[in-house]
Amino acid sequence: MNYANFFELKGQIIEEITGLTEGNDEVVITTNIGKYRLYHLQDCCEEVLINKVIGNVSDLVGEVIFAEEDAGANDPEWFNEKFYDSHTWTKYVLKNVNASLEFWFLGTSNGYYGEDVIFVKI
DSSP, X not given: OOBOOGGGGTTOBEEEEEOOSTTOSEEEEEESSOXXXXXXXXXXXXXXXXXXXXXXXXXXXXXXXXXXXXXXXXXXXXXXXXXXXXXXXXXXXXXXXXXXXXXXXXXXESSSSOOOOEEEEO
């Protein structure tokens, strides 16, 4: 597995982003440098899915971008559900000078299983 750092996307040009839909479990980002995948390595009894997408992919295609990641982000103000077991938010932001795209993965489990998102170059 070719692990990467989300911040590596900084300065690259977005060509395509697929899978960026609420309820999906994987995103593939294609840039002028390569192709990257965000996903969760499933173990047993956890679920990690895209919970929220804010912005439009089309606003970033063909543009040089800046990338931010916040693993273990606090519950966002727009989310009002309560969890009785473990949950982890991972927030990703891609932006250029004119637009921003924010997407949030939500991982839930009984607390024993990992809820992280993996970023790899494919």
